[in-house]
Amino acid sequence: MKTVVIYKSKTGFTKKYAEWIAEELSADIFNASKVNVNTLNKYDTIIYGGSLYAVGIIGVGLIKKNINKLKDKRLVVFATGASPLRDNVINEVINKNFTVDEQKYIKFFYLRGGFNYNKLSSFDKFLMTLLKLKIKNKKQEDLSADEKGMLAIYDKPVDFTDKKDIGKIITYVNS
Known part of the structure; x- marks a missing residue:
């Protein structure tokens, strides 16, 4: 095959x-x-x-x-x-x-x-920044596991x- x-x-x-x-x-x-x-x-x-x-x-x-x-x-x-x-x-x-x-x-x-923010296109960086701001504006107790994880890895490549x-x-x- x-x-x-x-x-x-x-x-x-x-x-x-x-x-x-x-x-x-x-x-x-x-x-x-x-x-x-x-x-x-x-x-x-x-x-x-x-x-x-x-x-x-x-x-x-x-x-x-x-x-x-x-x-x-x-x-x-x-x-x-x-x-x-x-x-x-x-x-x-x-x-x-x-x-x-x-x-x-x-x-x-x-x-x-x-995830590696530095390798994203300018447009994707813009969208990810908007997402990060939206998540950061939530109360800590209202964050999902994925949202907490995203905030934890946002600034450092994983x-x-x-x-x-x-x-x-x-x-x-x-x-």
Whole structure:
């Protein structure tokens, strides 16, 4: 089986996972900006990785808009984010990004990435600053665990990536 890993990464965490997965599976690897559906059609297994952006998986439209041409392939999508793995969050990500029909063809995985304010675009820095101000204006007792965590890591880069986390994807692809 011929496998490809495609990724879109804003701050490098998704790219790191994509490289580990491609290495482990001896797969080809491309930045999403370098491929189209014709490239994808050459492969039996397509693994797409994108970071989460307000629960949306960046760049996943490449898979979604071509789902009818890719249905006969093994499709894997992984997303990276700074939050710990929680079922309710995973379900929200799946349901926001994929229709019920698309979910039949796509196997989804979540991998914990990290956060690095310094690697964000100017626009993303602006949005994160607004979010930080909104959170800081809340009463301490009203903050969610995610909001407290975001405030704790906002000013210093954190990297939660762990190569062993790709194991479930490797196992799935090799099954």
